[in-house]
Amino acid sequence: MPEQPGRSAIEVRGVRKVFGTGESQVAALDTVSVSIRENEFFTLLGPSGCGKTTLLRLIAGFDFPSAGEILLHGQDIAPLPPFKRPVNTVFQNYALFPHMTVAENIGFGLEMLGKPKAEVKARVAEMLKLVKMEALSNRRTSQISGGQQQRVALARALAPQPKVLLLDEPLSALDFKLRKEMQIELKRLQHETGITFIFVTHDQEEALTMSDRIAVMSSGKILQVGTPWDIYDKPAERFVADFIGETNFLTAAITGMGNGKARATLKSGATIDATVAEGFQPKDNATVVVRPEHAKLTSGKGDLSGTVENIVYFGTDTHIHVRLDSSETFTVRQQNTRSAGCGFERGDKVGISIGNDAAQVLRD
């Protein structure tokens, strides 16, 4: 995915990070390359241990890559110590200085940069207003709530106007309602400040709702980079499809290509059109994924047929688990209405029709 030079805020080129020595060597990052655009809300998404925090720490300068380059606006920053990088971090545990007030915390970065007192004061006031913490500026950080600490941590990292803001699972310590509030707050701050945000999370829903683009990571590698829509609807690999949302995997024989789509013949004998990951030429056999909400259950014949095994009610929708005649399982998500039930019962013989643009061929 080549970018125009100068457009990318951060460019990671062939970065490896190896921990330990000799036998116990572990590659936390295995030759990762990614380009993050200016003014973008970019998310590194993956399960714990996938290397997302390691990548963030390399960009911040808390660790140094074993190989590769990290460019900030075209300049290699990989060898610079953290205090020489115009990049700030919001830490998972906030890491607020307990011996300073809220205002002193926010002003710390500017003070270290040697800004004049008047400028620091004005900027701190501005930041306090931005995160709506004016009333608590003289409090100790131990005297404010978790959500307020989160705001202070954000203001502290934003105050020196970094080129890039790194956020290391900053919402994980907050309860559900506060987390939802902060998600909206973060989007607002990113929009108002125009700073590039690199956000690390293991929460796929959070990633989908907040990001401009997402990089899905697993075992030290970036598997796919794309918009939330791309990642959700056009997963390139099994891991991506499985990690993000629920999905159905079907084995199929590829019988032809046309218009950028593959003709996939399912085990049931039905043939459907399926989109294909960029630059991938499927062979004879492939895995096809269909999201549960993109399939429809019918009492007649469909693309697939099977028996209803279980019905789970979720309020907004109902999940109907079907055992296909080919012995695979398939889940259909059906929107609920007030007036009627889902219209099916356990043990019913059913057909499943797959929409015109519902299937995607995986790369594996």
Next chain:
Amino acid sequence: MASRFDIRRQTGFTTIAMICFFALYLPIVTLVVYAFNSGNSIAVWEGVSLRWFYQAWNNNQVVDAAIRSLQIALVAATVATIVATMAALATTRTKPYPGLGFKYAFINQPLMVPEIVTAVALLIFFSRIKIWTGYSGLGYLMAAHTAFCIPFAYLPIRARLESMDLSLETAAADLYATPWKAFRRVTFPLLWPGILAGLMLAFVISLDDVVITEFVKSGGQDTLPTYMLGQFRRFITPEINAISTVFLLISILIVTVFFFISRKKDHE
């Protein structure tokens, strides 16, 4: 459900506790009481008086020894605390590596080597230096005290550093603080109670030392403890009790301050 195990309900607990308290404090109470004896005996009570406190105050030998003790303790505790702070930083702000355990042992060595061995070794070592240099001042005592004070200062400082959130220093570096500025603005202010605790512990340990001082001191370099020991070889008057009582008060004062500082650390 059975009630939780509570040591206070165990048979004989109160009795044992009382015996321990008496064994610990009864001798000290006796010592303090006889400091106020108006007679010449440390065992026969004759009446209340501050006579022995006056006498000790006017005894030049006592006052000189006390000043000497304070001088040595002040220098030894200060130097030991500085060294211990640096040692604690070096041993905690690093990734564990082979040989780190050996370094801990090396720093804490004075706690493990029998004091009498250190004392004899220093006596022989310093006597050589005395011959070579001709210097025979308080420097030897200060150096010796500094050496055995280091582990005592080191322990609370290291404990404080280990309980400190490492991400605070990382955050300081992230916010453009150079390593020195990060130390001065973040690490040091948070480490301060540990350093003060180390300083006071070292001070009390130095003030109290007999064995090494007895071996290392030159003529006329008695500290308060060695002076008191010397008095026991002659005749004992309640003057000793009076000096001990003042000594005790100073120690209690320091320990109290120490307690409040370490308590403050927990409430932060």
